[in-house]
Amino acid sequence: MQRAARTASAVIAASTVFAVTACGGSSGAEVSAGEKQTLTVWAMGAEGEKLGDVAKAYQKANPNITVKVTPVGWDVAHQKLVAAAAAGNLPDIAQMGGSYMGEFAELGVLEPVDTETFDEKDFFPAGWQQGEVDGEVYGVPWYVDTRVLYYRTDLAEQAGVDKAPTTWKEMQDLAAAYQKKAGTKWGLSIQPSGLDTVQNFYSFLYSAGGEIVDEKGKAVVDSPAAVKALEEYASYFDKGLANKSVQPGYDVVKDFGNGRVPMFLGGPWHVTLLDEGQPGIKGKWAVAEVPADRTSTSMAGGSSLTISKDSEHKPAAEKFIKYLTDTKGQADWYERTKDLPANTSAWKSGDLTADPHLQVFEKQMKTAKSSPSLPNWSEITDKVDIAIAKATQGKASAKEALGDAQSQIEGLLEK
Template identity: 55%
Template sequence: MTRTAKSVSIAATVVTALSLTSCGGSGGDQAAADAKQTLTVWAMGEEATRLQTLAKEFTGEHPNITVKVTPVGWDVVHQKLVSGAAAGTLPDMAQMGSTMMGEFIELDTLEPVDDKAFKKDDFFPATWDGNVVDGKAYGVPWYADARALYYRTDLAEKAGFDKAPATWKDLRDLAAAYKNKGGAEWGLDLQPGSTGAWQGWVPFLYATGGELLGEDGKPALDSPETVRALAEFGHYFDAGLAKKNFVPGHDVLKDFAADRVPMFQSGPWMVQNIAEQQPQLDGKWKVAPLPADKSSTSWVGGSSLVTFKDSEHKAAAQEFTTFLTTAKTQAKWYEISKTLPANKAAWDEPALKAGGESLAVFRKSLDTAKEIPPMATWNEFSVQIEDALEKVARGADPAATAKKLQQSTEGLVG
């Protein structure tokens, strides 16, 4: 995609601050990789705690480099990064969520990835492409997540189905059968609007062959594919198969276990959550690829490792990034965190090969997943999608809604 012409208002403020503080410069004198030094890293929540284990292993191999990992909550990391960029107090490296990349690329705070040290072909395409603007990558994929369909097999059998839905028609039929024959209150969990609702709809869009942005970098949300995706999303609410009201903090696993909502989309972490929180469901559920229209296509999330332009320890940062993204370390990270490796070779490691049927589904999803384009205005862009989804869930015409969605997003990207 092309670099966006407009940034969010907070980004504009930071750009001004950067020009005043000379942030985003060369980073001063660079320490050699073998020099004695401290590498500062920001990581998020529990992942920061787990990363300490790998940092100690890295330090054992590189005794001259002390790795200082600082935990930052996901709820405050954006503001801390923006403030750090403005004040010139960013760390050497950070974990950065996939939908945050565009903003910080736009702010010119990230060091471009050395394409001699890191190869695109080593990673799942969408994990790499989500970090690329104007042909340059600004982050190295660390871990990934994709979406799949969780469904209750016992209730499906009760409703007369003995296999997972493979197509949109199959999904409609199973959702209706769950409600009409299987005793469920609803057929499918879909968030009708509010923050995060885009996550459940984008797979519908990608399944049609649609895109969020066209090849020209401009919104492509008035396309026939968008209309079809909105209509399919709206069907579940029109048919009474999904709840029209959304309660923040809703725990889908409780509804899943209580037979109220027997299907939902989610990521790989739910496999362990179901096993730990709802053990009585053992043998009564499975994970399947997202049902297909033209294709079965998830969006890819996760985190990448970025180095900031002001760092004076870029060589050490590259060493640590290399260590964290090797196949063996990625497999070890999976064992520690249960997050999916972004390095394709890691899936040949024993820990991943022994992962079972559910893990194989997510591996397949990563092969076909597509990135969320790295745009500086993603937060505003996604809000417009969520507003459109809320309207469609309440009965608005998909074609008219798509037209308005296109108009409301055109001013957000160049």
């Protein structure tokens, strides 16, 4: 998912409203799943456009249920959800990314997941964890994503390398060889600054054993492991291996195709973008797990499906979510959207088991790490974005930059 912009005032306003109006929760007047009824569903971005077709198929098999899907753009999703929650008008089912889960769980507007109906063992661990807040599960994983390393195999051969890099040293050595021996402009594309730079940094941070906030809720972004990760990340810019002035909206796919950029950290959607947009390099690129320091650990992303605590259609909502997240539903959703299934059983047939690119994503997801479900996680990662920019632009050492972020994040955690 993309992280939508949010404002502190909107969250505070919603919290104030809930203090007065939402403490009572559902009235308990629920309609059974077998009765005639209409389910309201909000789905974001491309998923919102595709889910309507799935809903039509579901309605044919369940004629008593009308599923009304409302597509919502990620750019306005948070604002609309906050406003709907404050007014007591959340849809029966809402798609939520991991960065939303802590906030809306804290507001008390989400129904806990029935863990007898939905089994944690059916899903990737990191996908399931995105729906957990303080030991309670509020979201069922719908789809997942993670980051892996994309690299040009033909240019690597020109550089004298015939295998994917598996360690930090091998990746940096390959980046330098691409420039010196294959004549590329850059060695690796990683984001130097701006909103959500942290998403590129996660693979370095987690592979070094670092975190932003630990399991006890303590800020640890200035730990030796985190400092080591940022030093490694910033070294690509210091050595001229990565571009430190990337513009917003930069299209790495184009530069990967023309050879200016031979490596980048990307998500599963890049497979389709490359296949469709860069046919000239077909067979000349591959994906690999992110190179390791202590481990090879990437970030976990994706979305979960939640049920409103005030919904009068919880049994039907639960049944529809079950349809979307079981083996068959997940395989169908992948065919429609190319979103990676969160249910691991869906990976055992078809393209998901035959495509070597997808096999790398599956392997990476098994060790991927999800972010903590904190209400102000976006504010916290904004501080890390700023620290990364200071280090990549040479305005502060990694230790100094993360030290500043540490004190600011500590303040946010005390709120």
